[in-house]
Amino acid sequence: MHELSVCQSLLREVERAAAANGSRDVTRIVVAIGPLAGVDGALLARAFDVARGGTIAAHAALDIEALPVRVRCRICAAETQTPANRLLCGRCASWQVDLRSGAELLLKRVEMTVEADAAASAS
Protein backbone atom coordinates (compact mmCIF):
# COMPACT_ATOMS: atom_id res chain seq x y z
CA MET A 1 0.00 0.00 0.00
CA HIS A 2 1.05 3.56 -0.62
CA GLU A 3 0.42 4.67 2.99
CA LEU A 4 4.09 3.97 3.79
CA SER A 5 5.18 6.34 0.99
CA VAL A 6 2.75 8.93 2.31
CA CYS A 7 4.18 8.44 5.82
CA GLN A 8 7.72 8.99 4.63
CA SER A 9 6.63 12.23 2.94
CA LEU A 10 4.84 13.22 6.14
CA LEU A 11 7.97 12.63 8.23
CA ARG A 12 10.06 14.76 5.84
CA GLU A 13 7.59 17.64 6.27
CA VAL A 14 7.61 17.14 10.06
CA GLU A 15 11.42 17.15 10.13
CA ARG A 16 11.39 20.37 8.13
CA ALA A 17 8.98 21.98 10.62
CA ALA A 18 11.02 20.79 13.60
CA ALA A 19 14.25 22.09 12.11
CA ALA A 20 12.66 25.46 11.40
CA ASN A 21 11.75 25.70 15.08
CA GLY A 22 15.04 24.38 16.44
CA SER A 23 13.40 21.29 17.92
CA ARG A 24 14.85 17.82 18.19
CA ASP A 25 11.78 16.21 19.74
CA VAL A 26 8.35 16.09 18.14
CA THR A 27 5.58 15.06 20.51
CA ARG A 28 2.44 15.16 18.40
CA ILE A 29 1.55 15.33 14.70
CA VAL A 30 -1.92 16.27 13.52
CA VAL A 31 -2.96 15.40 9.97
CA ALA A 32 -6.28 15.86 8.19
CA ILE A 33 -7.44 13.47 5.49
CA GLY A 34 -10.43 13.65 3.19
CA PRO A 35 -11.92 10.40 1.88
CA LEU A 36 -11.05 11.37 -1.70
CA ALA A 37 -7.31 11.67 -0.98
CA GLY A 38 -7.14 7.91 -1.48
CA VAL A 39 -5.30 7.41 1.81
CA ASP A 40 -6.69 5.14 4.51
CA GLY A 41 -6.36 6.62 8.02
CA ALA A 42 -6.04 3.30 9.84
CA LEU A 43 -3.37 2.08 7.42
CA LEU A 44 -1.57 5.42 7.72
CA ALA A 45 -1.49 5.01 11.51
CA ARG A 46 0.00 1.52 11.18
CA ALA A 47 2.52 2.69 8.60
CA PHE A 48 3.48 5.54 10.93
CA ASP A 49 4.38 3.05 13.67
CA VAL A 50 6.89 1.51 11.25
CA ALA A 51 8.16 4.67 9.56
CA ARG A 52 8.76 6.85 12.62
CA GLY A 53 11.52 4.61 14.05
CA GLY A 54 14.82 6.46 14.21
CA THR A 55 13.29 9.78 13.20
CA ILE A 56 12.67 12.98 15.11
CA ALA A 57 9.10 11.76 15.59
CA ALA A 58 10.07 8.37 17.07
CA HIS A 59 7.95 9.01 20.17
CA ALA A 60 5.33 11.28 18.65
CA ALA A 61 1.61 10.66 18.72
CA LEU A 62 -0.23 10.82 15.39
CA ASP A 63 -3.71 12.34 15.39
CA ILE A 64 -5.71 11.79 12.22
CA GLU A 65 -8.70 14.04 11.58
CA ALA A 66 -11.19 12.72 9.04
CA LEU A 67 -12.62 15.52 6.91
CA PRO A 68 -16.07 15.34 5.34
CA VAL A 69 -16.79 15.46 1.62
CA ARG A 70 -18.59 18.69 0.80
CA VAL A 71 -19.74 19.89 -2.60
CA ARG A 72 -21.15 23.16 -3.87
CA CYS A 73 -23.79 22.93 -6.58
CA ARG A 74 -23.31 24.96 -9.77
CA ILE A 75 -27.05 24.80 -10.45
CA CYS A 76 -28.68 25.69 -7.12
CA ALA A 77 -25.60 26.94 -5.19
CA ALA A 78 -26.34 24.75 -2.16
CA GLU A 79 -23.35 23.41 -0.23
CA THR A 80 -23.98 19.92 1.10
CA GLN A 81 -22.14 16.96 2.58
CA THR A 82 -22.04 13.80 0.43
CA PRO A 83 -20.65 10.25 0.44
CA ALA A 84 -17.24 9.91 -1.28
CA ASN A 85 -18.62 8.02 -4.27
CA ARG A 86 -21.78 10.03 -4.77
CA LEU A 87 -20.84 13.66 -5.28
CA LEU A 88 -24.34 14.85 -6.04
CA CYS A 89 -25.93 18.02 -4.75
CA GLY A 90 -27.81 17.20 -1.56
CA ARG A 91 -30.58 19.61 -2.51
CA CYS A 92 -31.21 19.18 -6.25
CA ALA A 93 -29.23 15.96 -6.99
CA SER A 94 -27.24 17.60 -9.82
CA TRP A 95 -23.76 16.17 -10.53
CA GLN A 96 -22.56 19.56 -11.71
CA VAL A 97 -20.88 20.33 -8.43
CA ASP A 98 -17.48 21.58 -7.29
CA LEU A 99 -15.64 19.82 -4.51
CA ARG A 100 -15.22 22.14 -1.53
CA SER A 101 -13.56 19.64 0.79
CA GLY A 102 -12.79 15.94 0.91
CA ALA A 103 -9.58 15.47 -1.12
CA GLU A 104 -7.20 16.96 1.47
CA LEU A 105 -4.04 15.26 2.64
CA LEU A 106 -2.75 17.88 5.04
CA LEU A 107 -0.16 18.22 7.75
CA LYS A 108 -2.05 20.53 10.09
CA ARG A 109 0.01 20.90 13.22
CA VAL A 110 3.25 19.76 14.80
CA GLU A 111 3.78 19.86 18.55
CA MET A 112 7.35 19.71 19.80
CA THR A 113 9.61 20.55 22.68
CA VAL A 114 12.08 23.33 22.09
CA GLU A 115 15.15 23.98 24.20
CA ALA A 116 15.21 27.45 25.70
CA ASP A 117 18.34 28.47 23.74
CA ALA A 118 16.85 27.29 20.45
CA ALA A 119 13.51 28.85 21.28
CA ALA A 120 15.21 32.19 21.80
CA SER A 121 17.21 32.01 18.57
CA ALA A 122 14.36 30.68 16.40
CA SER A 123 11.79 33.21 17.51
Add this chain to the structure above:
Amino acid sequence: MCDQCGCAATPDVVRIADHQGAVSMRPVSARSVEILTGILDANDRAAAHNRAHLGRHGILAVNLMSSPGSGKTSLLEQTIDAVDGRFRIAVIEGDLETENDARRIRAKGVPAVQITTGQTCHLDAQMVHDALHALNLDAIDVLLIENVGNLVCPASFDRGQHANVALLAVTEGDDKPAKYPTMFRGADLIMLSKIDLLDVLGDFSPAKAEAHVRALANPAEIMRTSARRPETLAPWIAWLETRLAHSRAAV
Protein backbone atom coordinates in the same frame (compact mmCIF):
# COMPACT_ATOMS: atom_id res chain seq x y z
CA MET B 1 11.17 14.26 38.89
CA CYS B 2 13.27 12.42 36.33
CA ASP B 3 12.01 8.87 36.10
CA GLN B 4 15.40 7.37 35.39
CA CYS B 5 17.65 8.42 38.26
CA GLY B 6 15.41 10.16 40.74
CA CYS B 7 17.10 13.54 40.34
CA ALA B 8 15.27 16.77 40.91
CA ALA B 9 14.53 17.49 37.26
CA THR B 10 11.14 19.07 36.78
CA PRO B 11 8.95 18.30 33.74
CA ASP B 12 10.10 21.43 31.93
CA VAL B 13 13.74 20.36 32.06
CA VAL B 14 15.00 17.65 29.77
CA ARG B 15 18.17 15.62 29.94
CA ILE B 16 20.13 15.98 26.74
CA ALA B 17 23.14 13.78 26.09
CA ASP B 18 25.71 15.27 23.74
CA HIS B 19 27.90 13.17 21.45
CA GLN B 20 30.50 12.71 24.17
CA GLY B 21 27.88 11.24 26.45
CA ALA B 22 27.86 14.22 28.79
CA VAL B 23 24.43 15.10 30.11
CA SER B 24 23.27 18.67 30.40
CA MET B 25 20.11 20.02 31.91
CA ARG B 26 18.38 22.69 29.86
CA PRO B 27 14.96 24.18 30.19
CA VAL B 28 12.56 23.31 27.37
CA SER B 29 9.24 24.68 26.28
CA ALA B 30 6.46 23.02 24.38
CA ARG B 31 5.62 24.58 21.06
CA SER B 32 2.67 23.90 18.79
CA VAL B 33 3.12 24.98 15.20
CA GLU B 34 0.35 25.36 12.64
CA ILE B 35 1.65 23.93 9.34
CA LEU B 36 -1.21 23.39 6.87
CA THR B 37 0.91 22.09 4.02
CA GLY B 38 0.09 19.14 1.82
CA ILE B 39 1.79 15.96 2.96
CA LEU B 40 2.69 15.24 -0.66
CA ASP B 41 3.95 18.76 -1.36
CA ALA B 42 7.46 17.51 -2.16
CA ASN B 43 6.04 15.08 -4.72
CA ASP B 44 3.78 17.81 -6.10
CA ARG B 45 6.78 20.13 -6.53
CA ALA B 46 8.69 17.38 -8.36
CA ALA B 47 5.61 16.79 -10.54
CA ALA B 48 5.37 20.50 -11.35
CA HIS B 49 9.04 20.41 -12.33
CA ASN B 50 8.38 17.46 -14.66
CA ARG B 51 5.38 19.23 -16.18
CA ALA B 52 7.36 22.42 -16.79
CA HIS B 53 10.28 20.45 -18.24
CA LEU B 54 7.99 18.53 -20.61
CA GLY B 55 6.13 21.74 -21.42
CA ARG B 56 9.31 23.48 -22.57
CA HIS B 57 9.75 20.69 -25.12
CA GLY B 58 6.11 20.92 -26.25
CA ILE B 59 5.54 17.34 -25.13
CA LEU B 60 2.09 16.06 -24.20
CA ALA B 61 2.32 13.67 -21.24
CA VAL B 62 -0.59 11.32 -20.62
CA ASN B 63 -0.80 8.99 -17.64
CA LEU B 64 -2.74 5.73 -18.12
CA MET B 65 -4.19 3.97 -15.11
CA SER B 66 -6.38 0.91 -14.61
CA SER B 67 -6.63 -2.47 -12.92
CA PRO B 68 -4.01 -5.02 -13.99
CA GLY B 69 -5.11 -6.75 -17.18
CA SER B 70 -7.54 -4.17 -18.51
CA GLY B 71 -5.49 -3.63 -21.64
CA LYS B 72 -3.14 -0.67 -21.11
CA THR B 73 -0.16 -2.19 -22.92
CA SER B 74 -2.31 -3.53 -25.76
CA LEU B 75 -3.83 -0.07 -26.13
CA LEU B 76 -0.32 1.41 -26.37
CA GLU B 77 0.75 -1.13 -29.00
CA GLN B 78 -2.30 -0.45 -31.14
CA THR B 79 -1.96 3.30 -30.61
CA ILE B 80 1.59 3.19 -31.98
CA ASP B 81 0.35 1.33 -35.06
CA ALA B 82 -2.62 3.65 -35.54
CA VAL B 83 -0.54 6.82 -35.21
CA ASP B 84 1.86 5.38 -37.79
CA GLY B 85 4.56 8.00 -37.22
CA ARG B 86 2.32 11.08 -37.56
CA PHE B 87 3.68 12.09 -34.17
CA ARG B 88 6.53 10.62 -32.16
CA ILE B 89 5.63 8.55 -29.12
CA ALA B 90 7.72 7.46 -26.14
CA VAL B 91 6.52 5.27 -23.31
CA ILE B 92 7.34 4.97 -19.62
CA GLU B 93 6.24 1.61 -18.22
CA GLY B 94 5.63 1.03 -14.52
CA ASP B 95 5.47 -2.47 -13.09
CA LEU B 96 6.60 -4.12 -9.89
CA GLU B 97 8.88 -6.45 -11.85
CA THR B 98 10.03 -7.40 -15.39
CA GLU B 99 10.92 -5.51 -18.59
CA ASN B 100 8.17 -7.34 -20.47
CA ASP B 101 5.98 -4.34 -21.24
CA ALA B 102 8.87 -2.11 -22.32
CA ARG B 103 10.03 -4.92 -24.64
CA ARG B 104 6.59 -5.07 -26.24
CA ILE B 105 6.71 -1.32 -26.89
CA ARG B 106 10.31 -1.34 -28.18
CA ALA B 107 9.33 -4.13 -30.59
CA LYS B 108 7.11 -1.47 -32.22
CA GLY B 109 10.16 0.76 -32.75
CA VAL B 110 9.24 3.22 -30.02
CA PRO B 111 11.55 4.23 -27.14
CA ALA B 112 10.40 2.80 -23.82
CA VAL B 113 11.78 3.09 -20.30
CA GLN B 114 10.76 0.44 -17.82
CA ILE B 115 10.49 1.48 -14.18
CA THR B 116 10.43 -1.56 -11.95
CA THR B 117 9.12 -0.33 -8.64
CA GLY B 118 9.84 -3.45 -6.57
CA GLN B 119 7.14 -3.42 -3.92
CA THR B 120 5.91 0.09 -4.63
CA CYS B 121 2.35 0.18 -5.87
CA HIS B 122 2.49 3.40 -7.93
CA LEU B 123 4.73 5.73 -9.92
CA ASP B 124 5.66 9.00 -8.23
CA ALA B 125 7.10 12.19 -9.68
CA GLN B 126 10.71 11.35 -8.82
CA MET B 127 10.53 7.98 -10.61
CA VAL B 128 9.16 9.66 -13.73
CA HIS B 129 11.81 12.38 -13.44
CA ASP B 130 14.57 9.76 -13.39
CA ALA B 131 13.00 7.96 -16.35
CA LEU B 132 12.89 11.21 -18.36
CA HIS B 133 16.69 11.32 -18.17
CA ALA B 134 16.77 8.13 -20.23
CA LEU B 135 14.72 9.71 -23.03
CA ASN B 136 15.69 12.23 -25.72
CA LEU B 137 12.99 14.84 -25.17
CA ASP B 138 13.78 16.56 -28.46
CA ALA B 139 12.63 13.43 -30.28
CA ILE B 140 9.26 13.03 -28.55
CA ASP B 141 5.83 14.54 -29.16
CA VAL B 142 3.66 12.41 -26.89
CA LEU B 143 4.84 10.69 -23.72
CA LEU B 144 2.54 7.90 -22.58
CA ILE B 145 3.06 6.81 -18.99
CA GLU B 146 1.64 3.39 -18.19
CA ASN B 147 1.19 3.36 -14.43
CA VAL B 148 1.32 0.30 -12.21
CA GLY B 149 -1.90 -1.68 -12.63
CA ASN B 150 -3.83 -0.66 -9.53
CA LEU B 151 -6.99 1.40 -9.05
CA VAL B 152 -6.00 2.72 -5.62
CA CYS B 153 -2.49 4.02 -5.09
CA PRO B 154 -1.62 5.67 -8.45
CA ALA B 155 -4.58 8.02 -7.98
CA SER B 156 -2.91 9.81 -5.05
CA PHE B 157 0.34 10.86 -6.75
CA ASP B 158 0.86 13.56 -9.37
CA ARG B 159 3.68 12.70 -11.78
CA GLY B 160 3.66 15.79 -13.97
CA GLN B 161 1.30 14.48 -16.62
CA HIS B 162 -1.03 16.81 -18.53
CA ALA B 163 -3.94 14.39 -18.50
CA ASN B 164 -5.04 11.22 -16.75
CA VAL B 165 -6.73 8.41 -18.63
CA ALA B 166 -8.48 5.59 -16.76
CA LEU B 167 -9.30 2.32 -18.51
CA LEU B 168 -12.24 0.27 -17.37
CA ALA B 169 -12.48 -3.08 -19.17
CA VAL B 170 -15.96 -4.41 -19.78
CA THR B 171 -14.70 -7.65 -18.20
CA GLU B 172 -14.71 -5.73 -14.89
CA GLY B 173 -17.77 -4.52 -13.02
CA ASP B 174 -19.54 -1.41 -14.31
CA ASP B 175 -19.60 -0.15 -10.71
CA LYS B 176 -15.78 0.21 -10.49
CA PRO B 177 -16.07 4.04 -10.53
CA ALA B 178 -18.29 3.87 -7.42
CA LYS B 179 -15.85 1.50 -5.71
CA TYR B 180 -12.70 3.50 -6.57
CA PRO B 181 -13.90 7.11 -6.56
CA THR B 182 -10.49 8.77 -6.18
CA MET B 183 -9.20 7.13 -9.37
CA PHE B 184 -12.25 7.80 -11.54
CA ARG B 185 -12.95 11.28 -10.19
CA GLY B 186 -9.49 12.39 -11.34
CA ALA B 187 -9.64 10.95 -14.85
CA ASP B 188 -9.78 13.39 -17.78
CA LEU B 189 -10.78 10.61 -20.16
CA ILE B 190 -12.27 7.21 -19.45
CA MET B 191 -12.00 4.29 -21.85
CA LEU B 192 -14.31 1.31 -21.70
CA SER B 193 -11.77 -1.17 -23.05
CA LYS B 194 -12.27 -4.66 -24.53
CA ILE B 195 -15.56 -3.29 -25.88
CA ASP B 196 -15.62 -6.12 -28.46
CA LEU B 197 -16.51 -8.44 -25.55
CA LEU B 198 -19.51 -6.38 -24.46
CA ASP B 199 -22.13 -8.50 -26.22
CA VAL B 200 -20.41 -11.77 -25.31
CA LEU B 201 -20.47 -10.96 -21.60
CA GLY B 202 -23.81 -9.23 -21.48
CA ASP B 203 -23.59 -8.03 -17.87
CA PHE B 204 -21.60 -4.80 -18.23
CA SER B 205 -23.75 -1.72 -18.74
CA PRO B 206 -21.90 1.24 -20.28
CA ALA B 207 -24.83 3.45 -19.23
CA LYS B 208 -24.43 2.39 -15.59
CA ALA B 209 -20.66 2.89 -15.76
CA GLU B 210 -21.26 6.41 -17.10
CA ALA B 211 -23.81 7.14 -14.37
CA HIS B 212 -21.25 6.11 -11.73
CA VAL B 213 -18.66 8.44 -13.30
CA ARG B 214 -21.13 11.36 -13.38
CA ALA B 215 -21.98 10.68 -9.71
CA LEU B 216 -18.33 11.59 -9.03
CA ALA B 217 -19.02 15.01 -10.59
CA ASN B 218 -16.70 14.06 -13.43
CA PRO B 219 -17.72 15.32 -16.90
CA ALA B 220 -14.92 13.34 -18.62
CA GLU B 221 -15.55 11.96 -22.08
CA ILE B 222 -16.12 8.19 -22.10
CA MET B 223 -14.81 6.29 -25.13
CA ARG B 224 -15.49 2.69 -26.14
CA THR B 225 -12.35 1.01 -27.39
CA SER B 226 -10.91 -2.35 -28.27
CA ALA B 227 -7.28 -2.99 -29.08
CA ARG B 228 -8.56 -5.76 -31.36
CA ARG B 229 -10.67 -3.32 -33.39
CA PRO B 230 -8.21 -0.59 -34.44
CA GLU B 231 -11.06 1.50 -35.93
CA THR B 232 -12.38 2.04 -32.36
CA LEU B 233 -9.20 3.94 -31.52
CA ALA B 234 -9.82 6.82 -33.93
CA PRO B 235 -11.47 9.11 -31.30
CA TRP B 236 -8.57 8.43 -28.91
CA ILE B 237 -5.97 9.30 -31.54
CA ALA B 238 -7.91 12.48 -32.37
CA TRP B 239 -8.05 13.31 -28.63
CA LEU B 240 -4.24 12.96 -28.44
CA GLU B 241 -3.76 15.14 -31.54
CA THR B 242 -5.97 17.90 -30.13
CA ARG B 243 -4.14 17.84 -26.82
CA LEU B 244 -0.76 17.74 -28.54
CA ALA B 245 -1.67 20.85 -30.53
CA HIS B 246 -2.38 22.62 -27.21
CA SER B 247 0.95 21.49 -25.77
CA ARG B 248 2.82 22.74 -28.82
CA ALA B 249 0.96 26.06 -28.83
CA ALA B 250 1.89 26.63 -25.18
CA VAL B 251 5.66 26.42 -25.75
